[in-house]
Every structure is written in C-alpha cells, then in structure tokens.
Amino acid sequence: MHFKKAFAVLAPSVVAVSLLVEPASAGVMMQGFYWDASASGTSWWNNLGSKANELKLAGFTAVWIPPVTKGASGGYSNGYDPFDDYDMGSKNQMGTVATRWGTREDLQKSVAMMRANGLDVYVDMVLNHRNGDDGSWNFKYADAYGVVGNGNGRFGKGYYDFHPGFKSQDANVPNDDSSFGRDLAHDSAYVADGLKKAGDWMTKSLDIQGYRLDYVKGISYTFLKDYLNYGAMAGKFAVGEYWDGNRDTLNWWTSSAMGNRSTVFDFALRDELASMANSGGYYDMSRLDHAGLTGINPSQSVTWVENHDTDGHNPISKNKHLAYAYILTSEGYPTVFYKDYYNYGMKSTIDNLIWIHEKIASGSTQQRWKDGDVFAYERMGGNHLLTALNDNGSSARTITVQTGFGANVKLHDYAGRGADVWTNGSGQATITIPANNYVAYSKDGIGGTFATANYAVTQEFAGASDLDIKPADNTQLVTVGRVYAQSGKPITANLYYDAASWTGSTYIYLELDGPTGTKITSNNFYTSTAQPGTITYTPTSTGWYTFKIRSYNTPTANQKPNYWLKTTYTAPQK
Structure with a gap:
C-alpha cells in the first residue's frame, strides 16, 4: 500500500507567480563528458564531433566540454589537475602529447564540427589551483621546441604565485579550499594577468562561446568578473559551480558578488529533485513549487x-x-548529462522533453496544483504549457485545474502519456497523470523539427618560442597547424606578424597544403605589406588543410618573428 502524509490541496484558483520571466527559449545544454569517459579507437574530442549533428537535430543548443589543458597525470587526467595553461594536447609533457581527451588538433576539429552544426561550445575552466610542480612549487613548461626550463614555456609559476606564498587569501574568496592543489593567488597581478591572457589565447585558439567555471567558491569573485570581461572572453556565457544547497547563497553569488556576469548551477533545486526521485513516492511534491534558485531568479539559474x-x-x-521532466518544462537553463542520455537509456525520453522545452515551454510560471503526490504548473508564455508530475508509484491521479488556455480549447499531451482533453467554459482542464509519471499539455496542433545552422569558426594559431607552436623560423619551413575543412566552403587565413627591425628584404612566407600534402597556394608578406596578410582558398574536397610558415632575411634582433594566424573555415557537419 502507498502511504503518504496528508496535505491540503490548493483550490485551482489559488496561484503563485514567479518573479522573473525567462526568454521564450533558453536552449538546452549537453554536458559532453563524464568522469571515466573514454572513446575506444578514437579521441573523446572526435567522439563529440561525430555526435554534433545528431545533438543539434535533437534540439540541443550547446555542449559543455571538459577541461582542455594538460593535467598533472597526463593521459590519465580528466583535466581537473591542470598543469600547463598553454598545452591543449600539443606538447610532450607529463608523459604524453595528447590529453586524456585527445590532441589539440582533435579538439579544434571537434569544436569546428559542433559550430558547423550550430552548437555553442562551453569549456570547463579550472582556475582555482595548479598541479604537477617539482615539489618546491615551481611550474616549468616545455616551449615550442620541447625545451623545459625557467622562462621557456609561457606563464611559469613559483612559490610566491600561490597562497600562502604570496600572502593570505583574498577577502573576496567565499570559501577557500587548497586541498585540490597549489592554490593560485588571484590577487597577485602576475597571476591574474597570466590567467586572463591564457584564457584569451584558449578562446581565440578554439573559437568557443562560453565557460563552465569550476569550484568558484575558491576564487575571488572580483578576479572572476575581471577575467570574464577580458579580451575574447568579454560578453560570453558563463556558469559557475558554487556547490551549495542554499538558494539564497547561490542568488547572492550570481547577483551580488558577480553582478549577474555569470549564471550558476542550481544545487538547491538538484537537492530537491534528488529527494523527490530517490524517495520512491514518499516525497512531498508541493515542495517543488518555485523550488531552488530557479524559483526566485530563473534567468541566472542553470538546472541539472x-x-x-x-x-x-x-x-x-x-x-x-521525473527530474528531467521538471527541469525541461520549467524555467532556467537545463543541462542534460551525457551518461543519462547515451549510457543509461534515457535518450528517447529526453529527446521528447527537449522538443517540449524548445517548442512550447516559455514565460513565467503559475502553480496550478500541489499536494503530497502531484505538482502541476503552467508556463504562461507563447502557447502555454501545463505540466503535472505524479510521484505516486501505484496510483494515477486525476485533477481539475484552472488554465490560461481559454475556454473550450483542445489540449494535447506532448509527452504522450495522457489523452487529449478540452478546457471547459471557464478554462479549466481535467487531466489524468499516470502513476510515477508526468504529462505536458498545450494547444493541439503544435509541430516542428530542429535544423542545423552552418557556422564557420575563426581559430587562431599563435606562433612564439614560448608557446606550443614555433615562430616563423628563418632556417626551415615549419608547420603552423591543420584545419579540417568542408569542400565548397572557403578557407581564409589572416596573418599578423612582428615586423620589428625588419629591412626591405625581410619577409614571411605562408603556404597552404591540401589533403594530399601538395601546396595549393602561398604568399610572401613584407614589412610594407598592410597587415593582416591574407591567403584564401575554397577546397574542392573535404579534409585536412595544413598551414606552413618560414621567415627570410630576418635581422639579428628579430630572427624568428612571432605571428598570429587567424584561420576562418567551415568544418563538415558529419
């Protein structure tokens, strides 16, 4: 027998209205990895790229990818033990060139394929700590030639770049925990400037649209605001991992501390959803009414x-x-976990809920019914959406609720669990929610599918001796990098270069090779050339296109010039 405490049922006319209105379609994020993820026979980056088309056609709008830089445990690292800020799987360090997820080249291709399908890409940023020092707090990195030493690789660090070496912790750090690694001193000008420049470099290298910020409790929020407003990071999406079940604390961090510059994961709502789902029918469903941060500040809430x-x-x-039904019909920006979608057999259920979220759910929320077993609410924007959840594991429930659909309107359950119904002359609807299930009603006749949006990427290759790509060498042709381009879509390369101390005979030679390794086009750029110097080519076949560079007649003061090659191209969708 199903036992529950008795709760008073609110009459259909009694409602609670949310405080903020969400945009019509906030999108749906995929967390594109899990802790022990691996891809047999390929890199994880290639796995994500291969799924980009199906994710976009399922209605996803963004993918959150794991940390991209080399970790202290090399190929075994998930990226949460970050070592070198300028190694995205391109330097031979910590026993490997590739990260656990793949090479820099794999990563750039994966991002380009996700963008080719219209997906935004968010990178997981670990800014609290660093790991892998020499035991004395010294972080030394390989340079573009593979040499390790003081000052070889960019943004080396020492004892006084961390707490407590620099000084005591910044007062604007909510809850410092140095157990994760060497605790970066964000209040050090050197560290703050170095992190911002590294973030700018990564953003330009990949052409990404936002960030997931790891362990923001340990990071000065004054630094974080500066960081997110720096260079290429300015204006891009951000969501912070502030692990706290108090929705008021979450609201303080996103609204007051961060000035709405970053959204935050709604841990308070997730606690409620975990209690609801794991209680096996013995949860008070009325607690879901405007639960968590989403209930008071949905525009700053990322649900999961x-x-x-x-x-x-x-x-x-x-x-x-039931938990996914709640977040994908409610306000806030919902996140789907890769393992739930692909590994745990929830794809078809989630696909249907994503369609409902993107095609119907919008606007503010009115509570329509709540008791111990059932919670029903209506989204008031667009065509309106009436959702009801029943956690009773043995009994269906039938309720009559007031709606905003109007009188004598045919309603269809787009979750496919309930029969079509009509509102009565007063706009009320009588609906039945199956045991341990949900319904999602709106006006009959809503349809539509999802389409891709074919975006090009602009990915930058920066060449300098202290980075991962060599400068324009005056003794040999060196590889800048490769791009995986779609046939029929142009490749444009804009070259910016350091012409300091050049003479009239000094120049840089830039070459583009095709998939077979044959030179396709090239050009020479002099001190008199207006920057950027440009080469363009429209591929006749899909594949890898390689940029190579060399300098000639360079002066002693600038023998191997630094450069920045901004490549714009379109990857294939599949």
Missing part, C-alpha cells in the same frame, strides 16, 4: 539532474525521468 561528480558518489538512482 546529474553531473560527473554526483554520478559517482550521490546519484539519482531511480525515477530520474
């Missing part, structure tokens, strides 16, 4: 059901479909 951390130690073990 599972992630790489909770999946391992605090998972939702049952009834997860």
